[in-house]
Amino acid sequence: MTSGGRRPSIVLIAVASVAVLFFAVPLAGLARRAAWGSLADDLTSSEAMEAMRLSLVCSTSAAALSIAFGLPLAWLLARVEFPGRSLVRGLVLLPLVLPPVVGGVALLSAFSRRGLVGSHLYDWFGLQLTFSTTGTILAETFVALPFFVVTVEAGLRSMDRRYEEAASSLGARPFTVFRRVTLPLILPTVVAGTVLSWARALGEFGATITFAGNIAGRTQTLPLAVYLELESRPDVAVALSLVLLAVSLVVIVGLRERWLGAS
Amino acid sequence: MNARNHRETRGDRSGRKTSVATLVLALGLVAMLLAGCSKDSDGGAAPATTAASSSAPLSGKITVSAAASLTEVFTGIRDRFVTMHPDVKIDLNFGSSGALAAQIEGGAPADVVAFANTDSMDRLSSAHLLDGSPTVFARNRLVIVTKPGNPHKVKGLADLADLDFVALCVDTAPCGQYAEQALGDAHIELSTDRIHRGDDVRATLAAVSQGDADAGIVYATDAVVAGDQVDTVEIPEADNVIADYPIAVVKGTSHRDVARDFVKFVQSDAGDIVLQKAGFVLP
Missing domain, CATH: 1.20.5 (Single alpha-helices involved in coiled-coils or other helix-helix interfaces)
Known part of the structure; x- marks a missing residue:
C-alpha cells in the first residue's frame, strides 16, 4: 500500500x-x-551604463507613482462599495493581460502630439510625452501600477478590521486610522507590491519602445538595449541580461523571505 | 499498440493500482502522439523527395526570411507562387536584414533569404551558409518621410538637423546604414538624443506615421506603402544611396527544389511586375 x-x-x-x-x-x-572574461568591460561601456542608469531612474519613478496613485485606489477598491466597482477593478487589471505593445499603441493614441489628451498638452503647454524620459516612466507605470493595486487590495481585504474599528470608536479620524493602524498592518504587502511593480517596470519593453521610442540616453532602457545590442554586440546583450536576471532573482527571493517572515 | 493498451487496462482491472493504469495510459497517449507526429513528418517528406527526383509537381513547406521593406511584395509574390504550386506552403519571416542574418547564423531554419543589403548576405556567404551565390533582384532608394502636409517644410537632408525628433533605423539594419551614409556624405550631423531608432524600416516608418517623429529616412517603397499617412520628400540622386537587394537559397534546405524555384520566380516577369508596381527598380 x-x-x-x-x-x-x-x-x-x-x-x-x-x-x-x-x-x-x-x-x-x-x-x-556569457563572455565572463569581458563582463566588466561590457557592463561599463557607456551605452550599458547609460541604459542601466535610465532603467534605475524610470523604474524607481514608476514604483513611486504606483504607490502615490495605487494606495488610494487599492483602499477604495477594498473598502468602499460604489457603482461600477468591478468595472473599475477590471480596468485597473487590464494592463496585466494586455500585450504591452497594445498598451503602447493605446498610450500613443491618448498622449501623442495628436492624441486625445496629448494634443492639448502640446498645444497649451508645449509638453511632449513621447520620446521623453517622462514618457518612459508613464509607459512603465501603465504596466506596473496593477501589480501594486492587486497586492495591496488583497492585503487590505485580508487584514483584521477590528483594530481599525477600535481606533475610530476611540475617536481617531479616518486618515489617522489609516496612517496609524491600517498602514502599519498592511506594510508587508505595500512593500511587496512596491517591489513587484518596480520589478515589472524594470523589465518593461513593449509599451516603452512603442510609446516612448528608442532614443539612447533618453528612453533606451535595459530591455531595449538588450534587444538592440543582440544584433550588433551580443556579448553586451547577454551581460545586460545577466544584470536583469540577477536583480530579478534577488527581488523574488527577497520577497519570498518577506512573506515567510510575515506569515 | 492499441491492443497492448487494452491488455494493460484489463490488467489494471484485475487488481493493480489505478495510478499504474493512469501512468500507462499517459505513456500510451504520449507514444500515440509521437507515432502520429513521425507519421506526419514522413508524409510531408515523401512527396518532396519524389518531386526532386522527377518532374512531379513541386510540394513541401519552405520558410523565406526577407527584409522588412519586402513585406508587401513578397507576400504578393508568395501568393502567386502558391497559386501555381498548390502543394507548396511558404512561411514568410520579415525583419531587418541584420537581424535575419543573425537568426540564420544562430541556426534558425530558413530556406530562402532576401536582404536589403549585400553586407548581410556576404556575412552568410563567407560563413558558408548559402547554397550557391546570391543574385541582386531589385534596387531601392532612400526618401525622407514627414507628417502629412510636411508641417516643418522639410526640403532635404539638411533640414533634418532642425527637427525635434528624427526616426532612423538601428545601425544594424541596412536602412540605418544607408541613412548614416547619406547623412555623412552630405556632412549633416544629427544629435543622438533626437534620433529615435526603429529596429527595422517599418518600425522607423511607424514612428513617423503613428508616433511623434517629425521625419524619418526610409526606402521609397515604404513611403508608397504608408500612403497618405506621410508626405514624401525626395533625396536628390547625388545625395542618395541605392540599396541592392540580393536573394539566395540557404544551405541545408530540406526542399532545395522549391527554394530554387521560388528564387527563380522572384526574378521572373511575374515577380518583376510585383516589384515594379511597389516602386522597386530592377537591376
Whole structure:
C-alpha cells in the first residue's frame, strides 16, 4: 500500500522536475553564453551604463507613482462599495493581460502630439510625452501600477478590521486610522507590491519602445538595449541580461523571505 | 499498440493500482502522439523527395526570411507562387536584414533569404551558409518621410538637423546604414538624443506615421506603402544611396527544389511586375 502511495509521487516529481528544468536550462544557457572574461568591460561601456542608469531612474519613478496613485485606489477598491466597482477593478487589471505593445499603441493614441489628451498638452503647454524620459516612466507605470493595486487590495481585504474599528470608536479620524493602524498592518504587502511593480517596470519593453521610442540616453532602457545590442554586440546583450536576471532573482527571493517572515 | 493498451487496462482491472493504469495510459497517449507526429513528418517528406527526383509537381513547406521593406511584395509574390504550386506552403519571416542574418547564423531554419543589403548576405556567404551565390533582384532608394502636409517644410537632408525628433533605423539594419551614409556624405550631423531608432524600416516608418517623429529616412517603397499617412520628400540622386537587394537559397534546405524555384520566380516577369508596381527598380 505504501509503495502504491509513492508511485504517483514519483510521476509528480518527474513532471515537476521537467517544469523546473524548463526554467533552469535557459538560464544555464545564458550563463554559459556569457563572455565572463569581458563582463566588466561590457557592463561599463557607456551605452550599458547609460541604459542601466535610465532603467534605475524610470523604474524607481514608476514604483513611486504606483504607490502615490495605487494606495488610494487599492483602499477604495477594498473598502468602499460604489457603482461600477468591478468595472473599475477590471480596468485597473487590464494592463496585466494586455500585450504591452497594445498598451503602447493605446498610450500613443491618448498622449501623442495628436492624441486625445496629448494634443492639448502640446498645444497649451508645449509638453511632449513621447520620446521623453517622462514618457518612459508613464509607459512603465501603465504596466506596473496593477501589480501594486492587486497586492495591496488583497492585503487590505485580508487584514483584521477590528483594530481599525477600535481606533475610530476611540475617536481617531479616518486618515489617522489609516496612517496609524491600517498602514502599519498592511506594510508587508505595500512593500511587496512596491517591489513587484518596480520589478515589472524594470523589465518593461513593449509599451516603452512603442510609446516612448528608442532614443539612447533618453528612453533606451535595459530591455531595449538588450534587444538592440543582440544584433550588433551580443556579448553586451547577454551581460545586460545577466544584470536583469540577477536583480530579478534577488527581488523574488527577497520577497519570498518577506512573506515567510510575515506569515 | 492499441491492443497492448487494452491488455494493460484489463490488467489494471484485475487488481493493480489505478495510478499504474493512469501512468500507462499517459505513456500510451504520449507514444500515440509521437507515432502520429513521425507519421506526419514522413508524409510531408515523401512527396518532396519524389518531386526532386522527377518532374512531379513541386510540394513541401519552405520558410523565406526577407527584409522588412519586402513585406508587401513578397507576400504578393508568395501568393502567386502558391497559386501555381498548390502543394507548396511558404512561411514568410520579415525583419531587418541584420537581424535575419543573425537568426540564420544562430541556426534558425530558413530556406530562402532576401536582404536589403549585400553586407548581410556576404556575412552568410563567407560563413558558408548559402547554397550557391546570391543574385541582386531589385534596387531601392532612400526618401525622407514627414507628417502629412510636411508641417516643418522639410526640403532635404539638411533640414533634418532642425527637427525635434528624427526616426532612423538601428545601425544594424541596412536602412540605418544607408541613412548614416547619406547623412555623412552630405556632412549633416544629427544629435543622438533626437534620433529615435526603429529596429527595422517599418518600425522607423511607424514612428513617423503613428508616433511623434517629425521625419524619418526610409526606402521609397515604404513611403508608397504608408500612403497618405506621410508626405514624401525626395533625396536628390547625388545625395542618395541605392540599396541592392540580393536573394539566395540557404544551405541545408530540406526542399532545395522549391527554394530554387521560388528564387527563380522572384526574378521572373511575374515577380518583376510585383516589384515594379511597389516602386522597386530592377537591376
